[in-house]
Amino acid sequence: MRCGSHVMVRSCGACGSVRGGTGTYEGTHTCKTRGCPTCAWVRAKRVSEWMGKAFDKLDHRGHRWHMVVMTFPYDPDDPEDLSVEGLRSRVQLAARSVKYLWQHELKVPKAGCYRTIEVSVRGHVHANLLYFGPPTNSYVLESVMQTSAHEDLDRIGSIHVQDVAYAPAGKGRRNHATDPRGSREGLERAAKYISKGVCHGGGNSDEEYLSNQCFVRTTDPELVARWEVATYRTQLTQKMGALRGLKLDEDGKKPHEDVDDSDVACGGCGVVGEWGSKVTRAEEYVFDCHTLGIPALVTGNWKERPPDG
Numbered sequence: 001m002r003c004g005s006h007v008m009v010r011s012c013g014a015c016g017s018v019r020g021g022t023g024t025y026e027g028t029h030t031c032k033t034r035g036c037p038t039c040a041w042v043r044a045k046r047v048s049e050w051m052g053k054a055f056d057k058l059d060h061r062g063h064r065w066h067m068v069v070m071t072f073p074y075d076p077d078d079p080e081d082l083s084v085e086g087l088r089s090r091v092q093l094a095a096r097s098v099k100y101l102w103q104h105e106l107k108v109p110k111a112g113c114y115r116t117i118e119v120s121v122r123g124h125v126h127a128n129l130l131y132f133g134p135p136t137n138s139y140v141l142e143s144v145m146q147t148s149a150h151e152d153l154d155r156i157g158s159i160h161v162q163d164v165a166y167a168p169a170g171k172g173r174r175n176h177a178t179d180p181r182g183s184r185e186g187l188e189r190a191a192k193y194i195s196k197g198v199c200h201g202g203g204n205s206d207e208e209y210l211s212n213q214c215f216v217r218t219t220d221p222e223l224v225a226r227w228e229v230a231t232y233r234t235q236l237t238q239k240m241g242a243l244r245g246l247k248l249d250e251d252g253k254k255p256h257e258d259v260d261d262s263d264v265a266c267g268g269c270g271v272v273g274e275w276g277s278k279v280t281r282a283e284e285y286v287f288d289c290h291t292l293g294i295p296a297l298v299t300g301n302w303k304e305r306p307p308d309g
């Protein structure tokens, strides 16, 4: 509950004023709990940035980006399926299934894959893959699984495949990518979407949550706790093939590593370039920034609402 209560900001060494729009979680203490909405958000941002770099790096004629979702059927009303053991067995099945699919179909020269395993609000365990490789589809992948001598075959559900060919263009619209590999923006969006770990309500992508201006609808805390135990020492994310060598810094950068504000004047005292980093309470800081009409975080996309709502 306390996670995300503090952010790192830039403050003036001469007068102590804090500069708006400079908040970051880099270098602050976060709980790293799999069910935490703040950590989910921080992690999703990092994976998304990393995936953008992966897009730039991976290039091979004929390969393109796909998003693959593998589901594992269960009964949401069966307490056994929602128990630690039930969840854990589906997590392990998910990991094994993806491994099989990679080894028997997806693993071709210059191909790469990023895999996450997630649980939904109602306990639905699924595997997500962002796959860079030759064109494929659900029919092909499902056939591969069916022809396997996989002992858990009857526990595997559907496999859904989608090209990452579109960039989101706001309110139900989308733009088709001109790059044959797919859309970089679409890939970043997909990476964010599959990296939350546990699904939460829309609020956690919103700065307003940090300043207590809105609530987050989180997954049932009991399920989250069971998920934490069920996935103990299990790798929920994995890099395969061409993505293995591409470093993903899950612990983040140093605070304000790429900020150059040596020519920025302080709004409080006017002194130029005396900035340093310090930790401050998120709630007041975010609220103050919003009062000024600006996002609080460096990567924030918060916008002021029109006065009439």
Ligand SMILES: [Zn+2]
Binding pocket: 012, 013, 014, 015, 016, 017, 266, 267, 268, 269, 270, 271
């Ligand atoms: Zn100052």
Ligand SMILES: [Zn+2]
Binding pocket: 003, 004, 030, 031, 032, 033, 036, 037, 038, 039, 040
């Ligand atoms: Zn946390």
